[in-house]
Amino acid sequence: MSRRSVYINWQVSTFTGWGVYGLNLALNWSADPDLAPITAQSLLPENLAVDPLRLRLLEPFVRSSLTFQKELAQFTGGHATVSAPVIGQFDERFEPRKSAHSVRLQGKPSIAATFFETTQVPPDAIARAASYPLVVTGSTWNAEVLRAHGLTNVRTVIQGIDPTLFHPAPAQKLMGDRFLVFSGGKLERRKGQDIAVAAFRRFAERHADAILAVAWHNFWPQYARTINDAAIAEPAPLDDAGGVDVAGWIAANGIAPTAFLDLGVIPNAQLPPVLREMDVAIFPNRAEGGTNLVAMECMACGVPTILSRNTGHIDLIEDDNCFPLVQQGALEGREGRSEGVEGWGESDVDELVETLERVYAHRQEARERGLRGAAMLSRFTWARTAAEMKALVLEVAG
Numbered sequence: 410m411s412r413r414s415v416y417i418n419w420q421v422s423t424f425t426g427w428g429v430y431g432l433n434l435a436l437n438w439s440a441d442p443d444l445a446p447i448t449a450q451s452l453l454p455e456n457l458a459v460d461p462l463r464l465r466l467l468e469p470f471v472r473s474s475l476t477f478q479k480e481l482a483q484f485t486g487g488h489a490t491v492s493a494p495v496i497g498q499f500d501e502r503f504e505p506r507k508s509a510h511s512v513r514l515q516g517k518p519s520i521a522a523t524f525f526e527t528t529q530v531p532p533d534a535i536a537r538a539a540s541y542p543l544v545v546t547g548s549t550w551n552a553e554v555l556r557a558h559g560l561t562n563v564r565t566v567i568q569g570i571d572p573t574l575f576h577p578a579p580a581q582k583l584m585g586d587r588f589l590v591f592s593g594g595k596l597e598r599r600k601g602q603d604i605a606v607a608a609f610r611r612f613a614e615r616h617a618d619a620i621l622a623v624a625w626h627n628f629w630p631q632y633a634r635t636i637n638d639a640a641i642a643e644p645a646p647l648d649d650a651g652g653v654d655v656a657g658w659i660a661a662n663g664i665a666p667t668a669f670l671d672l673g674v675i676p677n678a679q680l681p682p683v684l685r686e687m688d689v690a691i692f693p694n695r696a697e698g699g700t701n702l703v704a705m706e707c708m709a710c711g712v713p714t715i716l717s718r719n720t721g722h723i724d725l726i727e728d729d730n731c732f733p734l735v736q737q738g739a740l741e742g743r744e745g746r747s748e749g750v751e752g753w754g755e756s757d758v759d760e761l762v763e764t765l766e767r768v769y770a771h772r773q774e775a776r777e778r779g780l781r782g783a784a785m786l787s788r789f790t791w792a793r794t795a796a797e798m799k800a801l802v803l804e805v806a807g
Contacts, residue, residue, distance in 0.1 A: 412445040415802055416477075416491060418506060418514055419498035421448045422456035423677040425628070426524075426702045427498055430568060430794075432677075435470050436463060437795035444799060448474045449481070449495070449508035458676035478509040490515040494806045496545075496798070501525035503537040518542045518805050524698035526599060526720070528554050528751045535560065542805045545798070547699030548721035550752055566798055567724060568702050569791035570709040574678060577711030577783050580685045588619045588769060591687040591712065593703040594694070595627035596653055598635040601717065601756060603642040604693040606662050608761040610642075613668050616769060622670040622687065624680075624703070625655060641758065684710040689768045689775065693734060693756035697721035705789065708782035713775035715764050719754035730781040732768065736760045 421435055422428030431448065436459075438446040452474045457464060481489060489508075495516025498506055503521060508514045521538060524547045530538075535558045538544050544563050546552045552565045590609060594600040602625060613619045627633040630652035637644050645658035659669045675683060684690070690707040692715065700721045708714045708731065716722045718733040726733050737754025768775040 412441075412443060413803075413806070414445050414447055414473075414491075414493040416447050416449045416493060416495040416514065416516060418449045418495055418508055420450045420456075421452060423458040424456060424674060426568075426699070428456065429677050429702060432457070432459075433569065433571065433791035434795050434798065435467060437792055438799070439466050439470050441795075441799065444802075445473065446470050447477050449477065449514045451478060451509045459678055463678075481508060481510045481512045481514075484510070484512050487511060488513050488515065490517070492517050494518055494520060494802050496520045496522050496802070499523040499538075501527050501530045501534060503534045520545060520802065520805065523547070523551065524721075525551060525554075526696045526698045526753075528557075530554065530558055538562075543801060545801060548697070549724050550720045551698055554752075564801060566794055566801070567700055567789055568705065569789050569794035570702075570705050570786055572709065572787055572790050574681045575684075575706045575709035576681075576787070577780060578681075578685055581682070583686055584620065586618060588616060589687045589689075590619060590621050590765065591623075591684065591690040591707065592621060592692075593624040593690070593707070594692070594701070595629075596625040596633045596636055596655070597627060598638045599695050601693040601695050603636055603639055604756050604758055604761060605691050606642045606659070606664070607758045608691070608693070608765065610662050610664055611758075611762050612765045612769075613664060615766075620668055620670055621659075621664065622672055623655070624672045624675060626674045627652070680706060681710055684712055687712050688772075689713045689715065689765065691715045691761065691765070692722070693717050693761055694722065695719070695740065695755060696750070696753040700724045705786055708779070709786035711776075711779040711783040713768055713779040714782055715761065715768075717754055717756045720752050725785075727781075727785055729778055730785045731778060732764050732775075734760050734764065 417431045419427050419431055421431035435446045438444040489512045495514055499521045505513050521541045521544045546565050552563050555563045592605045596602055609621045633653045643661045646654045648654040684707055690712045692704045694717050697720050715732045718735050719737050734756045736757040740750055740753055740755050
């Protein structure tokens with residue numbers, strides 16, 4: 410029996426959340442006897458920073474994707490229909506996204522995959538979402554929002570981790586006895602790095618051995634600038650490109666250069682040994698449409714992880730598998746004046762400082778929580794995600 414083609418209509422890479430999601434669908438489905446994945450977006454081989462064996466597995470995916478993208482160049486009128494399922498990337502507007510060569514791709518059927526951070530989904534977007542046989546959300550919170558708007562075609566599939574990469578293992582202690590505090594996710598107000606900076610500044614005043622290690626790269630400077638929409642930390646200066654001068658922002662907040670490390674852009678497969686060096690990871694995020702892939706990867710490596718108890722994070726929090734920030738206040742600033750942020754939360758700086766102190770003082774308890782988090786995350790693999798998505802695709806494709 411021939412394998413059924415499935416089109417992934419978003420950028421596949423090792424450098425963004427959506428990219429890693431698509432990459433792992435492609436990897437798992439490339440080894441699946443029933444499915445043959447193809448991406449309808451431009452595929453850049455240099456964005457596939459994986460090991461040679463995984464790259465070998467992806468060779469048919471890369472070939473078929475490049476061939477299909479050449480075919481898309483022949484379509485006129487800006488639309489193309491394929492006789493195979495297409496899984497598309499959507500936000501809360503549910504606007505169809507253009508594929509390679511600015512072609513809008515329609516599948517038989519088309520399935521909407523979505524992560525969004527607002528409860529204010531307009532009626533026309535709900536109508537568009539209702540037109541799809543299936544809408545797949547990345548969190549329970551997203552599914553509840555859509556169902557509250559009357560949608561019944563909603564299912565949830567949680568993102569995964571690759572357990573061959575992200576798992577507990579000995580740290581090399583490359584920074585000696587320094588106490589490493591990790592903060593990850595693209596820099597923006599929604600991710601709460603201003604809360605992290607304000608808390609770390611106070612923590613570092615008490616602990617000269619502390620280092621804030623960050624992976625905050627944001628490919629979209631306009632979103633990075635939203636970090637200045639709140640007054641929790643000192644304002645972030647801008648660089649010549651209009652993005653945030655991170656080193657300047659850290660200095661403006663009174664954190665010494667010796668207590669700060671910018672990790673830069675790290676390909677996903679190279680991240681695990683870096684995470685294992687961390688003593689704690691902090692995610693005081695105001696909202697997550699999904700479950701926060703970077704937080705999942707920290708937990709999977711056994712890193713004691715501090716999570717805001719709101720939105721998509723709630724899917725990750727079980728008894729004693731992390732350190733939840735339970736004080737979630739109402740938002741101020743730009744989002745606080747919006748009607749679309751029900752479910753968002755403003756983590757308390759004092760609670761984050763107290764939790765950091767708890768981890769610092771009680772290392773064994775923290776390690777035990779980290780290992781419980783790793784045990785929980787070992788159930789949320791990309792293989793499981795791909796299998797659940799496959800089942801849904803076959804269910805609606807018939």
